[in-house]
Amino acid sequence: MESEQGWRTKGGRTFHNDPSCDWLHKDQNRLRVIGKATHEVVEVRWADVSPGQLQPCDHCCAPAWLERHGREHRADEKPCLVMSDDEWWRGTLVWEPVRRADGLWWATVTYDKKGQHVTEVRSQHDIRAR
Numbered sequence: 001m002e003s004e005q006g007w008r009t010k011g012g013r014t015f016h017n018d019p020s021c022d023w024l025h026k027d028q029n030r031l032r033v034i035g036k037a038t039h040e041v042v043e044v045r046w047a048d049v050s051p052g053q054l055q056p057c058d059h060c061c062a063p064a065w066l067e068r069h070g071r072e073h074r075a076d077e078k079p080c081l082v083m084s085d086d087e088w089w090r091g092t093l094v095w096e097p098v099r100r101a102d103g104l105w106w107a108t109v110t111y112d113k114k115g116q117h118v119t120e121v122r123s124q125h126d127i128r129a130r
């Protein structure tokens with residue numbers, strides 16, 4: 001079971017539905033350790049993948065995961081970088097539909113920081129597109 005749109009690491013062999021999948025980031029770390037420079041996460045369409053080229057991730061391509069993350073929810077979830085402790089962390093965000101009274105855009109961000117899955121509400125100042 002796979003979504004149409006997913007993510008993989010360059011040089012990795014696994015297809016992920018979830019850009020913040022723990023296993024995706026483990027894949028990245030593994031490639032980094034063996035000295036491969038091509039470890040960034042890239043978007044991929046399942047339709048573009050040749051048979052046998054990529055394996056669906058057991059974690060985020062499982063039916064249970066797909067059920068938890070409906071397609072509509074995924075559509076407005078965007079990859080981003082989140083500032084925390086003077087460092088940028090990879091994650092995803094969902095913007096609030098309107099600006100707040102302070103004139104800023106706020107979003108619910110989800111990111112992995114030192115192996116911990118963090119969900120917070122942050123303003124545009126702490127968020128970068130990636």
Ligand SMILES: [Zn+2]
Nearest residue numbers: 016021057060
């Ligand atoms: Zn995965």
